[in-house]
Amino acid sequence: MRKRIFSGAQPTGNVHLGNHLGALRNWVALQHEYESFFCIVNLHAITVAQDPGLLAEKTRDLARIYLAVGIDPDASTVFVQSDVHEHAELTWALNCVARMSELERMTQYKDKARKQEENVTVGLFDYPVLMASDILLYQTDLVPVGEDQKQHLELTRDLAIRFNRDYGETFRIPDPYIPKVGARIMSLSDPLKKMSKSDDDPNGCVMLMDDVDTVQRKFKRAVTDSGTEITFDESRPAIYNLLEIFHLVTGMGTQEVEDHFAGKGYAQLKGQLAEVVIEFLKPFQQRVREITDDQLDQILSKGREKAAGIAASTLKQVYNNLGISGARQ
Ligand code: ATP
Ligand code: LTN
Numbered sequence: 606m607r608k609r610i611f612s613g614a615q616p617t618g619n620v621h622l623g624n625h626l627g628a629l630r631n632w633v634a635l636q637h638e639y640e641s642f643f644c645i646v647n648l649h650a651i652t653v654a655q656d657p658g659l660l661a662e663k664t665r666d667l668a669r670i671y672l673a674v675g676i677d678p679d680a681s682t683v684f685v686q687s688d689v690h691e692h693a694e695l696t697w698a699l700n701c702v703a704r705m706s707e708l709e710r711m712t713q714y715k716d717k718a719r720k721q722e723e724n725v726t727v728g729l730f731d732y733p734v735l736m737a738s739d740i741l742l743y744q745t746d747l748v749p750v751g752e753d754q755k756q757h758l759e760l761t762r763d764l765a766i767r768f769n770r771d772y773g774e775t776f777r778i779p780d781p782y783i784p785k786v787g788a789r790i791m792s793l794s795d796p797l798k799k800m801s802k803s804d805d806d807p808n809g810c811v812m813l814m815d816d817v818d819t820v821q822r823k824f825k826r827a828v829t830d831s832g833t834e835i836t837f838d839e840s841r842p843a844i845y846n847l848l849e850i851f852h853l854v855t856g857m858g859t860q861e862v863e864d865h866f867a868g869k870g871y872a873q874l875k876g877q878l879a880e881v882v883i884e885f886l887k888p889f890q891q892r893v894r895e896i897t898d899d900q901l902d903q904i905l906s907k908g909r910e911k912a913a914g915i916a917a918s919t920l921k922q923v924y925n926n927l928g929i930s931g932a933r934q
Contacts (some may be wrong), residue, residue, distance in 0.1 A: 649736065
């Protein structure tokens, strides 16, 4: 049997270059080698307040983005998390295995809770258990994500190992797939912070749907380091980040990139970077616009069917092993 990958992104805000270079592009690269499941995790999105109308719209927009970056719906299963009720049900079962203390250690929770203060929901605290359920339901082998999700993957493995130990062999233990390059694209306005849609400064984050002028403006304003050399030098994080983006978007080798910019200045680097990103975004944005509502409906309902079949079989096993299958024996 082919090995499985599972990954997902939240339909909140807009998808940015960091999401693409750290995660989506690897989904595309891996999808033919593995049996692939790509989920739009709208249950994760509601762990913080959302506008319901907008969330519904963003959920479909994100599905379009998956397809436009190159996810092939004939090869991969694309679906919406809330369409498969087993995600919420397995979360409950795993809630009874997860410890408060291990969830309290999650750095993403601590960061997000700090920003919300009084409005921290139980759902935000439980976010990593829902993520573990996503992964474990599909007996996933590999989870391609950016660096920021590493701790959540470790928790997923811990929960699966504990469940298997206490209730019998049930889950496959997944491995993270974190790319060597691109796993942590940094903000253009603060190269010490990861590029994020919730960045206080919108200029730090290039959105996949940004128009030409916006992309040019954002790269033009990108901060640089002191010095003039354009080399992959980790002690100069701003230039390093810009070169990493250039390397990933063009596919040029790192040495080739350094040779290309030898003797050139920062303004040229930023100008050329804007150009290559714009060239990459143009056909992508065109594809987003071409996907019709009917096509999307078909892809998502086929995805739901395929996902639900596997999810139901895992959940049945979980309920049996826990002794809660009741009259459904
Ligand atoms: P944000 O911080 O912008 O809100 P997120 O992590 O909440 O991003 P998702 O849409 O849920 O966004 O994540 C999709 C994928 O993008 C995840 O696998 C995540 O690890 C990856 N990712 C997010 N930011 C970056 C980044 N700056 N560099 C590389 N990968 C990233
Ligand atoms: N937490 C992830 C999104 C996510 C995910 C998943 C990724 C939810 N469930 C399962 C991989 C596998 C994020 O914020 N990037």
